[in-house]
Amino acid sequence: MSNNLTVSNTTLVWGFGLVLVALVIGYREKLGINKDVLIGVARAIVQLSIVGYILKFVIKTDDNWLTMACFVIIVINASWNAGKRGNGIPKAFRNSLLAISVGTVVTLGTLVLTGSIKFVPEQIVPVTGMIASNIMVAIGLCYRNMLQTFTDREQQVLEKLALGADIKLASIDILRDSIKSGMQPTIDSIKTLGLVSLPGMMSGLIFAGVDPVKAIKYQIMVTFMLLASTGLGSIISCYLGYREFYNQQKQLNSKLLQ
Template identity: 80%
Template sequence: MTNLTVSNQTLALGFMLVIIALVIGYTEKLRFNKDILIGVIRAIVQLTIVGYVLKFVIKANDVWLTLACFLIIVLNAGWNAGKRGNGIPKAVQISLFAIGIDTVITLAILVFTGSIKFIPSQIVPITGMIASNIMVAIGLCFRNMKQTFSDRHQQVLEKLALGADIKLASIDILRDSIKSGVQPTIDSIKTLGLVSLPGMMSGLIFAGVDPVKAIKYQIMIAFMLLGSTSLGSIISCYLAYKQFYNEEKQLNVKLFS
């Protein structure tokens, strides 16, 4: 295995790339310097804390600590995905349910097939990868669903007036919303190996693992992410579209005003 070391001096030199972006932003008056600085500071603080926590959790190798990390990741992902569905009733609860169920199912399949072991050094990073991708997918689903219901609410009202139930009246919106959540994952998979060398694969190669073995792990991750984002998008959309109707199965137009 290759012994990789990143010193504080190396990090400081790497920060020069951020300074270049800041200079360009200031010169061209792009107004994103504040966001860059906040993002960099948050990343440093959050990753430093997470690094020490993971070091402790991995060293302890305790089931309950591993499950606690799983719960924290899922709760944070659900909360953030729900916030992206601002204006959709019960968006946070739907996100938590979809991400929780989806992550448990995906991890269970990976563990029972022997793809990964139930140890913190594998469970925690994989949980983060799964939950973060589902979070992004659900956020896209919610955004698309709310906008599409707003744009097509008259069509939905006409379908309801003609006797359609709420699912039939919403089916086109459902399909478009699910597709919007899954499409980025599909697009990224299409370019694997041609445009991008993903983080896990690159990390394994950096660590000295045979590139062929690293590719097999990356293919497994691709299957995992495609399956989990698809399932998460489907669960969240099929629960969320019902929130656009009241108890009398009428479209709640107040959500669009």
């Protein structure tokens, strides 16, 4: 593997000029975004620097327990963020934790057991991050869709319940739409792979000097992995989440609706 990576602190400082482009646009057009841009840039620099040093330590130490600890931290953090997107849905963190844990363990386990990746920190930690963040986004979309469609279709749900339908039958259309909304971005991005986007994993490998054909194989694996993980995360979070819209008497909890 040849190494042509030439980013240094000096080049980063020059690169900061690109942030100035965004700031100038924000200033001239009076968008009121400059404060957010600066906070975002500062956070990105600090967070990524810390993560960089942590990853360096984890990879250098090459300890299974430390790798597992990274896995757990990523999963909990992703679940916490997904839970926040639940916007009032009870037990959103708990349900997200279960969905992200199952989605990540199943996908990562399959990749390790089939020999696609090795149980080493430099592979496990980034792949866990990729899987967990994608499930996190999918769950966020599922929750948002569920809140919106329960609100839009409140009358229909009430009528179904009044006819004696169980909560699953009364919510099945909403469940299907919400699961679909969680998976849709992954499905859409797959369709344009290679045509519009050269995704991060593949670009990273090519940057690092890996043969593009080999990089593509990894990207195909990542595609399979993301499809499975967002599917699992969406289905688990939706099937656990929709129950929270009802009380024990199988009545719709209108307080949750927007």
